[in-house]
Amino acid sequence: MAVPPNSTAELRYPYDAHPAPGTTIEVAPGVRWLSMPMGGSLNHINLYLLEDDAGWYVVDTGLHNEEVERLWHTLFQGDMGGRPVLGVICTHMHPDHTGQAAMITEHFQCPLLMTQLEFLHTRMMVGGGGGPSHMLNWQGRRHFQRAGMDMSFFAQMEAMWQARMEEARQKADATAQPGSGGGPMGMPFPASYQRLVDGQILQIGGNEWQVLVGAGHSPEHACLYCRQLGVLISGDQILPVITSNVSVQPTEPEANPLRIWLDAHDRFLGVLPPETFVLPAHNLPFYGVRERLRQLIVHHEDRMLAVEEACAESPRTAAELLPVLFRRELEPMQKMMALGEAIAHLNLLRHRYRLERELGEDGVYRYHSIDPTLPRRLNPKEHEDPEDAPMFI
Numbered sequence: 001m002a003v004p005p006n007s008t009a010e011l012r013y014p015y016d017a018h019p020a021p022g023t024t025i026e027v028a029p030g031v032r033w034l035s036m037p038m039g040g041s042l043n044h045i046n047l048y049l050l051e052d053d054a055g056w057y058v059v060d061t062g063l064h065n066e067e068v069e070r071l072w073h074t075l076f077q078g079d080m081g082g083r084p085v086l087g088v089i090c091t092h093m094h095p096d097h098t099g100q101a102a103m104i105t106e107h108f109q110c111p112l113l114m115t116q117l118e119f120l121h122t123r124m125m126v127g128g129g130g131g132p133s134h135m136l137n138w139q140g141r142r143h144f145q146r147a148g149m150d151m152s153f154f155a156q157m158e159a160m161w162q163a164r165m166e167e168a169r170q171k172a173d174a175t176a177q178p179g180s181g182g183g184p185m186g187m188p189f190p191a192s193y194q195r196l197v198d199g200q201i202l203q204i205g206g207n208e209w210q211v212l213v214g215a216g217h218s219p220e221h222a223c224l225y226c227r228q229l230g231v232l233i234s235g236d237q238i239l240p241v242i243t244s245n246v247s248v249q250p251t252e253p254e255a256n257p258l259r260i261w262l263d264a265h266d267r268f269l270g271v272l273p274p275e276t277f278v279l280p281a282h283n284l285p286f287y288g289v290r291e292r293l294r295q296l297i298v299h300h301e302d303r304m305l306a307v308e309e310a311c312a313e314s315p316r317t318a319a320e321l322l323p324v325l326f327r328r329e330l331e332p333m334q335k336m337m338a339l340g341e342a343i344a345h346l347n348l349l350r351h352r353y354r355l356e357r358e359l360g361e362d363g364v365y366r367y368h369s370i371d372p373t374l375p376r377r378l379n380p381k382e383h384e385d386p387e388d389a390p391m392f393i
């Protein structure tokens with residue numbers, strides 16, 4: 001788990017526990033917090049309810065499974081007082097955020113609100129082209145080969161995706177709802193939406209919620225900021241304690257997601273006042289948004305410097321850099337995420353003209369330092385420890 005040094009020292013957490021399953025806590029006037037169960041080390045996602053005159057807006061929805069659906073029905077009759085959902089807002093495409101969007105919008109016949117890229121990516125994920133085909137074709141194979149991964153790794157990934165897609169296909173056949181587009185990922189998802197754009201204001205219950213768009217973890221991630229309440233619903237864009245996955249995947253091997261991730265942090269620093277109360281999708285609500293943004297920037301800058309130093313000793317492949325970033329022997333899925341993060345750091349370093357890569361006769365990229373100022377910036381003893389393993393967030 002990624003824990004930047006002193007990551008909690010300057011943050012303040014007014015609540016020390018999550019709401020019990022099927023219940024909510026009012027964390028600001030007209031704003032309710034709930035948690036839904038998730039597998040893995042994280043075990044929960046935080047969702048939020050915004051109260052309007054005639055009902056509720058839901059922000060993020062939980063995973064697509066029976067337990068989460070059952071808890072939603074408990075809430076509809078319980079803390080939500082039998083009043084309808086007027087709209088479902090998904091911050092971004094990942095299944096823990098979008099999994100119940102179809103169920104809720106069907107149940108209340110209400111719109112889904114999302115940015116365009118997140119909506120289209122989700123549609124692509126649930127419906128498109130036979131699933132994650134980049135894991136099963138020459139582009140995927142070339143991506144992992146160029147990163148210096150053993151080809152037995154690719155075979156392992158291929159087998160895992162095949163099994164996963166088969167399982168999802170069976171599940172989709174069993175759960176497909178007309179018009180909602182159950183696809184090979186086994187998750188139904190609305191076929192239409194209302195587009196959210198950066199800067200847009202949503203009027204909900206007398207409050208103005210401004211859409212703040214970030215990126216890097218996902219393509220067009222929406223956060224919601226209410227100046228009157230001093231509250232930011234941050235999704236996965238700003239999390240306390242853990243760092244979100246920012247990685248390069250075979251679908252876009254030359255992508256530079258860490259640059260847009262850091263750019264978003266800079267923009268958010270320009271907008272959010274220090275007293276903002278942050279409602280994140282994982283861990284606990286907190287104060288200290290500016291400290292947290294700074295910690296995350298410093299964390300990635302430190303990781304990049306550690307990578308540069310390793311590449312100054314001798315040319316390195318992306319695969320050889322994994323131990324610089326991660327401490328543990330990783331499972332195949334974790335290794336894929338970790339590799340994606342390593343390449344994200346490498347692509348930003350290339351963009352900053354600090355590293356260059358050369359393609360060897362063996363088809364593998366090796367990265368070497370080209371920055372004459374590196375000796376002045378060297379910091380070999382003072383780095384953060386490698387992270388344990390990448391987050392599936």
Ligand SMILES: [Zn+2]
Pocket residue numbers: 092094217218236393
């Ligand atoms: Zn996410």
